[in-house]
Amino acid sequence: MSYLNKDQQVWDEILQLIKEQGIAYLTHLDERPTSSKKEVALLSDLDENGLGAIATLKQFNERFEPVIVASSGPRYWGFVTGGTTPAAIAGDWLAAIYDQNTQSAKGNGDVSALIELETIQLLLSLFNLPKDFFGGFVTGATLSNFTCLAVARQWIGKQSGKDFAKDGISGSIKVLTATPHSSAVKSLGMLGMGSANIIPVNVLTGNREAIDLEDLKLKIAALNGEPFILISSAGTVNTVDFDDFEAIDQLKAKYNFWWHIDAAFGGFAACSPTYKHLVKGWENADSITVDCHKWLNVPYESAVFFVKEQHQLLQMETFQNANAAYLGNPLANFSYLNFLPENSRRLKALPAWFTLTSYGKMGYQELIEKNVETALLFADFITTNPNFELLAPVRLNTVCFTLIDENLVSDFLDRLNSTGKVFMTPTFYNGKKGIRAAFVNWRTTADDIVIATEEMEKIVKDLVK
Template sequence: MTDPLWDRDMADAALRRVYEAARPYLDSLADRPVYDPDTAALLAELSGGPGVSPRPSDGGLPEHGDGADAVTERLLRIGTAAATHSAGPRFFHFVIGGVTPAALAADWTAALLDQNAAFRASSPLAAELERIALRWLRQLFGLPEVYGATLVPSATFANFTSLAVATHWWAEQHDVDVAADGLAALPRMPVLSGGYVHASARKALQMLGHGRDTVEVYAADRVGRADLPAIERRLAELSGPAVLIGNAGEVNAGDFDRIAVLADLAERYGAWLHVDGAFGLFAAVSPRTAGLVEGIDRADSIAGDAHKWLNVPYESGFAFLREPTRLPATFGMPGTAYLPGPGSPLGSGPGAARPGSARSVQPPLPDGPVDYALYGPESSRRARAMPIWATLAAYGRDGHRLMVERQLDLAQRLARLVDEAPDLERLAEVPLCIVCFRAAPRHVPADELDELNRRLGAALLDDGRVYVGTTVYDGRVALRPAIVNWRTTEADIDLLVDVVRELVARLAPAPPSAGASAR
């Protein structure tokens, strides 16, 4: 039997299929629905089904494979039909950008080259690309040169990385080397935030062993705006250091904490300021919105996510640290003969002890590429810097500023269309790229609007022409479309409003008299 792994013709055919499928699929995104529920039946073919060679009755691993070409054909046929087409211009659910052409080509290249971006020794190319990409990101956001950074899989991991470093800083104030000795000897770490704190920050604290409910929330209203006087009173009460979480770009309406005021408080009371800027950090890219992140250049750590507004593929989070030597102090691996680290012949990578401790002295960051496995939670790492480097190199600062400003304009267009529609109600200002609104037909009683909007959200996802989910804002069920995809146009925004109003009319038809009065 011929080993199928060495069948060059089959491998060439599989790769050719992907290349030939790419252009028609990308060209179709402007016109196809975001999701077609009628394609769900195709998913059965992933483990066996019509046109597929026989499979065990439980859909388990086949004894004999179908070959690369046949499997690639099946994956493309199913995937291009049954996927949620989030790369397209009408996916407004969550906050998910598209993929620029340069980023897509670079992501394919990353898979082709299959680099392990853990160490300089494993890939000088990946290490250098990451160093340059991180420097360019810092410059894109206007952060001071003192900041260092690392790439991580997601905004959750960016929060995890930042809050892990904050934990080590906090333990250091108690003269504990938490990398070596853990948290057992320490009191509970105080973490304070306004009501915009995101679930990913709670999850990060949960993974770090602090507990997701350790966050003390001080909100001035039901929306979640930070009660800054209450936060200051709590800081004054504490007998030791604390961690503040500021939020740049709240997920329901795109609002911002007053980062500069939080930075003042952090300096006054010796606290660590972490800013969750998963998508809101991109406000810094445009002079029109840069004031929203005033003071962010004084944060100790910042979390961001490039697959949102930078429009690169998953997984592309990043964390900035004002004191970057704290990254290897937190994430450095214990000495191992075959890996860079203390005493290793492969390099002089730092160990896990904190900077300035009696156990080790942390060397300064080198001028060139570093061993990034020692600067974040992952050891083996995909070369995720390639798409980031490529899109920044291809379109530059101006290209990304124009993209952000186009989407700012689209958000304002949507807000205006909502305001003009008699059956829709906007619930919040639109400082950035999210428009929070709900269906509110005049003939529907106020106490029935939440249920109507829940049904509307489900209907939108089932309909699939546009994709928008629901949230609860100020105690009211609402929609919160986020506009961050480079492909989105005015026509897509207009279609969103048309589809929403069409479904509202279907779900809550107006009585004849009410319809006449509305006109």
């Protein structure tokens, strides 16, 4: 009997072992190191007959599990990495068990597609966005930006009577932006629009990363009425700066452009009455990117795109499956197959549906505001310790700082991360080497700030002797 058949007879034992291991990990997550320097020898040959699930779990636990770091834990403050709520984990486990290929709202996969459509509505409600956005789930901000900008590319072509999705790109497409995330720049390259076609817009003076509107107006005027794409930011990476969406909306009334907002994590400001002013006016954009595996705290890989429903035909032209003719009118016979890049998709919406339904608007308001409070608490430590300085004001959930002696930054960060108590990432801002700490995990508390800052004080004292 093959191991596949044997494993089928011991489902309960396999899942019980995984359950116990999962509970142990989650229970002791705050004790697990945030980094590891242990090396793992990799195998190159596959066993002829396999080991079976239980023996394979044993090998995994011997070779890999001890090296897995607490990136989903409360003191992993690098890369804007979120955690996973209990409800999101439940949804993710069920998504794996049911193993749906989420496509059609009619016929095969109809329930999973309906769950996704409902989850998009719940997210629009969470963000207080109007219902005239259409959306879906993709793997992350890169593919969300890709999806939105692909539809923007098709819109640009239509302005001059061209079908770029069918006939290819001819001529250059102008893209205006000030501080685009690397995923947006990467998407421009993958879409054949070329990062070299970006027309950089100045940022505001006074320690800002937001668009200088006067310079934007000059850049627009220089295009002499040519349609273009504007990529704006709801939360830049280093300092969580926001563009002035109300002012951009006024420009959109005068000029012909596609307005895309990268709101990968900054869009969650909309969940809080205290911070929702930061995204005022974003509801008038043509498309928006939001990462769910950041501040929504669902497992990787999860992001959504929102594209105004008025652009659905453009979106369908961009992504229509080559074999979609038998479906009839893709708008009448809806399938996600014709509205986003992937043909094969797991039920990514289910973890998001579980966590949104479980904790509601107030739960996410509390999560966002608690993270901002811990960010401000950490910033207080930076400003009161004579060895550190803030590189920018704390606008939301990310603290960008450096050491007074900039030459010590790399050594300091290496030593700090090697403690395994906390993890942060390096950056470069306003001509200075810096460090970023991003707070997006539902588990993070003031106690974690104490643990991290105590380590920081020890290290910096040793370095400045």
